[in-house]
Amino acid sequence: MNRRNLLKSFGLLATSQIIPTQRLQAALPEISAPTRVLRIAHLTDIHLSNSKNAEEGLVHCLHHIQNLTIKPDIIFNGGDTIEDALFKTKNQVKKQWDSWHNIIKNDCNLNVENCIGNHDIWGLYTERHDVLYGKNFAMEMMQMQTTYKSFDRNGWHFIFLDSTQKKKNGIWYTANLGEEQTEWLKKDLASVDKNTPVMVMSHIPILCANVFLDNVKIRSGKFQIPGSWMHSDVQDIVSIFNAHNNVKLCVSGHIHMLDKVQYNNVTYCCNGAVSGDWWKNNMYHETPAGYALIDLFDDGSFTNTYINYNASALKVGD
Numbered sequence: 001m002n003r004r005n006l007l008k009s010f011g012l013l014a015t016s017q018i019i020p021t022q023r024l025q026a027a028l029p030e031i032s033a034p035t036r037v038l039r040i041a042h043l044t045d046i047h048l049s050n051s052k053n054a055e056e057g058l059v060h061c062l063h064h065i066q067n068l069t070i071k072p073d074i075i076f077n078g079g080d081t082i083e084d085a086l087f088k089t090k091n092q093v094k095k096q097w098d099s100w101h102n103i104i105k106n107d108c109n110l111n112v113e114n115c116i117g118n119h120d121i122w123g124l125y126t127e128r129h130d131v132l133y134g135k136n137f138a139m140e141m142m143q144m145q146t147t148y149k150s151f152d153r154n155g156w157h158f159i160f161l162d163s164t165q166k167k168k169n170g171i172w173y174t175a176n177l178g179e180e181q182t183e184w185l186k187k188d189l190a191s192v193d194k195n196t197p198v199m200v201m202s203h204i205p206i207l208c209a210n211v212f213l214d215n216v217k218i219r220s221g222k223f224q225i226p227g228s229w230m231h232s233d234v235q236d237i238v239s240i241f242n243a244h245n246n247v248k249l250c251v252s253g254h255i256h257m258l259d260k261v262q263y264n265n266v267t268y269c270c271n272g273a274v275s276g277d278w279w280k281n282n283m284y285h286e287t288p289a290g291y292a293l294i295d296l297f298d299d300g301s302f303t304n305t306y307i308n309y310n311a312s313a314l315k316v317g318d
Contacts, residue, residue, distance in 0.1 A: 034297035034298055034299040034301055035297060035298045036295050036296065036297055036298075037154040037155050037156070037296055037297060037298050038073050038074070038153060038154045038156065038295075038296045039070060039071075039072045039073050039293065039294070039295050039296075040072055040073065040074055040075070040076050040293070040294040040295075040296070041065045041072040041074070041075045041076070041110070041291055041292075041293060041294075042075075042076045042078060042201075042251055042271050042291060042292040042293075042294055042304075043061070043075060043076070043077055043078065043274050043291045044077070044078030044079060044080065044117075044203070044252070044253025044254070044271055044272070044273060044274065044291075045078070045079070045080045045117070045253045045254065045256055045272075045273035045274060045275055046058055046077070046080065046081050046082075046100075046273075046274045046275055047080055047081075047082065047083045047084070047119065047273075047274075047275040047278055047279065048081060048082050048083060048096060048099055048100050048103070049082070049083035049096060049099070049279070050095050050096065050099055051279065053279050054083070054275065054279045055099060055103065057274070057275070057279060057289070057311055058103055058107075058274065059103055059107045060309065060310075060311070061274050061289075061291060061309050061311070062103070062107050062108050063107065064307075064309040064310075065110070065291065065309075066108070066109065066110065068293075071110075072110060072293065073110075074110060074111050074112070074113065075108070075110050075111070075112045075113070076112075076113050076115070076201055076251075076294075077112050077113065077114045077115060078115050078117070078201060078202075078203055078251065078252065078253045078271070079114075079115045079116055079117025079118075079119075079120060079163075079203030079253060079254070080117035080118065080119040080120060080203065080253065080254070081100055081114070081117065081120055081138075081142070082096035082097060082099075082100060082119065082120060083096055083119065083278075084096075084119045085119060085120055085121055085122045085123065085137065085138065086118065086119060086121060086122075086123035086124070086172060086173075087123065087124060088122075088124065089124065089127075090122070090127060090130065090132070090137075093122055093137060097141040100141070101141075113158075113160070114142040114144060115160045115161075115162075115201050115202070115203055116135060116138055116139070116142070116144070116147050116162055116164065116203065117163075117164070117203040117204075117253070117254070118163075118164045118172065118173050118203065118204070118228070118254070120135075120138040120142075121134060121135050121137075121138060121164060121172055121173065122134060122135075122136075122137040122138070123171075123172040123173070125171065134172075135147055135162075147162035148160055148161050148162040148181055148184065150188050152196075154296070155196065155197075155298055156196065156197050156198070156199055156296050157192045157196050157197070157198045157199070157246075158198075158199050158200075158201070159185070159188060159189075159198065159199070159200045159201070160200075160201050160202075161177060161181070161185070161200065161201070161202040162177070162181060162202075163175050163176075163177075163202045163203045163204035163231065163252075163254075164203065164204065165177075165178050173228060174227045174228055174232060175204040175227060175228055175229070175230060175231045175232055176227075176231055176232050176233040177231075177233055177236075177237070182233070182236060182237075182240075185237075185240060186240055189240065189241075189243075189244045189247070190244075192244070192246065193246075194244070194245070194246055195246065196246055197246050197248045197296070197300035197302075198244070198246050198247045198248060198249075199248060199249045199250075199251070199294075199296065199302070200247065200249070200250040200251070201250070201251050201252070202231070202250065202251075202252050203252060203253060203254050204228075204229070204230065204231060204252060204254045205229075205230050205231065205252040205254060205255065205268065205270045206230075206231045206234055206237050206238075206250050206252065206268060207230070207231070207234050207238065207250075207261055207263060207268045208230055208252070208255065208259055208261055208268060208270045209259045209261050210255050210257040210258070210259040210270055211225050211229045211230050211255060212225075213257065213285060214229070214255055214257060214285065229254075229255065238263065238264070238266075241264070241266050242264060245265070246300070247266050248266065248267065248300055248301075248302060249266070249267050249269065249294075249302050249304070250266060250267070250268045250269070251268075251269045251270075251271055251292065251294070251304070252268070252269070252270050252271070253270065253271055253272070253273060254270070255270055256272060256273035256275070256276070256277070256278075256284040256285075256287065257270065257272065257284060257285055257286070257287045258270060258271065258272045258286075258287040258290075258306050260304070267302075267304070269292065269304045271290075271291070271292035271304070271306060272284075272287045272288070272289070272290050272291075272292070272306060273287070273289060273290075274289060274290070274291055275289060276288060276289030276311055277289075282311045288308040288311070289308070289309065289311035290306050290307050290308045290309055290311075291306075291307055291309065292304055292305065292306050292307065293305045293306075293307055
């Protein structure tokens with residue numbers, strides 16, 4: 001075969017492999033984009049006090065959320081709703097909750113699902129004989145039947161955990177689930193269809209990286225991470241999650257800093273703080289005051305986007 005005939009043969013071969021565009025499109029399966037089924041505004045560490053800057057700051061944050069082009073369907077409140085109940089008198093705690101109720105009534109038209117935080121717990125030890133001592137006060141103020149729960153919505157399963165437990169000496173607090181809640185978590189996850197994606201919310205991070213940046217002490221060449229900063233039972237919880245491939249996302253607050261850790265196909269997002277540096281400054285370390293916008297999709301995927309709502313414009317700290 002001469003060179004000309006050889007080239008003709010190659011040309012015929014190449015032409016025979018060409019498939020008309022219409023036939024090619026018909027042969028390929030249609031791939032549709034996932035559909036968003038729920039948009040959540042995750043607010044955590046509001047630390048609402050009766051001070052003007054805290055009250056105005058929360059109102060500004062709520063208005064920012066409700067004026068988004070695509071408005072959230074619901075607010076998940078991740079705990080530390082009020083400034084502090086651990087070391088306050090009953091009257092002082094009640095005033096903080098009154099401020100919360102007033103703002104939610106007048107400046108929020110979204111439903112709110114609450115998670116309990118360490119500063120929501122009435123822990124003044126001299127009041128331990130009061131019927132509202134401990135978590136009961138916060139449960140009454142946030143209309144919670146239990147401090148941990150689960151529910152289904154729009155094709156997702158949600159688990160709200162209670163991170164805060166008493167120390168062995170009876171004083172608040174350390175970060176873990178405790179035996180009863182751990183067993184409940186195992187049973188709850190076992191009851192969920194394996195094809196249903198799961199999102200978990202806790203106040204204190206189950207797993208995070210930012211604890212190494214928050215003024216952590218180093219002694220004898222070792223990091224000293226307090227048991228109140230991150231779940232001390234992290235290995236137990238991760239082991240539970242490992243048995244359920246549908247656990248997708250865990251969100252938390254508590255540290256006032258923003259980070260994302262992915263471990264064994266579970267994403268852990270610590271979503272800053274609405275109050276920034278406890279309303280003294282807009283920034284806490286490198287994280288501005290803000291909230292997270294969480295979009296959940298029908299295929300189990302999600303996005304977690306941190307929003308700086310410009311608390312600095314309020315002259316926080318003045």
